[in-house]
Amino acid sequence: MSGAVSGAPGPVGAAARPAWEAAAAVVDPEIRVVTIEELGILRDVTVDPETRRVTVTITPTYSGCPALDVIRAEIARAVRGAGYDDVQVATSLAPAWSTDMISPSGRAKLAAAGIAPPGPVGVPGSGPVGLTLRVRCPRCGSPETEQVSRFGSTACKALWRCRSCTEPFEHLKAH
C-alpha cells in the first residue's frame, strides 16, 4: 500500500474522514430514502497525502444500473463541497454487490418508505425457479402477499401486492 489513507471499511484515517462522510451522505438517485453507504455500494475512499486527490470506489448494484452516472456525478460534487478539488470516482466489480450488503438502517428506511427490504440471499443454483419466502407488506405487516411482477420500476425492485390491505408495493429483490 502507498501512504494513502483509507476511509472504509476499516478504521478511517483523519485525512480521509471528511471525504468519506461527504461521499457516504449521497443518496441513491432512484431510491432517495437511502444513502449509497447504507445500500452498500460505497466501497472505499482514499486521500493521497501529497496531492490530496480523493479516490472514491463504488460498485454497481446491477451491471446495467442506469443510476450509476448520476451517482458518480453527485459523489464528485459532494466531495468537492467538502473541500477537495481533485476527485476521482472508480468502479469496482469484485466482490459482486449483494443485497446482504444493505445495512440495518438502510433496511429500516426502505421499509419506512413502503419498499419491502430483501431477505437473505439464497444459495446460488439451488433450483431452476428461485422463491422468495414471505415478503411482508411494508404498510400493514401482513405476510399474505403475492408477486405481481419480478421486474419493477428499477432493476433492483420487484412489484408485489398485499392480499390483506390490497395495496401494491415494491420489494427490493434479494440478489
Add this chain to the structure above:
Amino acid sequence: MSSPVTSLDELLAIGDDALIAAQRLAQWCSRAPEMEEDVALANIALDQLGVARLVLSYAAEVEGAGGDEDTLAYLRDDRQFRNCLLVELPEPDFAFAIAKLLFLSAYQRLRYAALASSADERLAAIAAKAVKESAYHLDHATLWTLRLGDGTEESHRRMQHAVDELWPYTHELFEGNDLRPAWLSQVEPVLAEATLARPTDGWAPTGGRAGLHTEHLSYLLAEMQVVHRAHPGAKW
C-alpha cells in the same frame, strides 16, 4: 503479476451476444402482451446492455486501437460482429422472444458461471456479477415457457413452433465449450413440464463467431447505429 488477458475474439463473442440480445429485447418495449412484461423485458435488456458495455470496454482496451465501447457497438459493420446467430434472429411473436430468452439465459448462466473462475480477473469479476442476473432471466423465461406451453391450444402451438424454429441455432452456442450437456439438463425438464416436444438434433447453422451472419443482423445494426453514424461525436 497481472492476470492473463482473454482474446479479443472471445471478448467480442461474449459482448456482442449481450449487445444484440439487448437490442432485440428492447424492441418489445410497449409491444409485450402486458405492461409488467414491457417492464420485465426492458429490465432484462438493461442487464444485457450493462454486461455488453463492461465487456466491450474491455475488448476495446485489448484491441488497443484507441476505440471504446461506443466505437465497437456503433462503428463496426455486420461482418465484424461475433455474436451467435440465435440472438440476431427476429422475434415474430412473443413465443419467439421467450424461447430465445430461455435458450440464451440458460447458456449465459452456465457460461458466466464458468468465466467467474477464469484466470482473467477482469472478465471473472464481470461474469461473477452477470451470472446472478442471468439466473433471474432464466427464471423469467422458465415461468413464461410453462405458461405458454401448458396454456391454451393456441399458445402451445406458437410456443412449440418457436422452440422448433430456434432449436437448430442453439448448437452454435457450444462451439469451443463443453456446456451443452449441462444446458440440456436445464432446458429439457422445462420443455417437458411445459408439455412441449424437445426437437430432434439435426441441422446446426453456424458462422456468427466468424462474422458470417444472417441478413437480420444487418437490419438490426442499421437501426441501432443510425443516430451515432448520422451525428458523429454528438453528446447529450
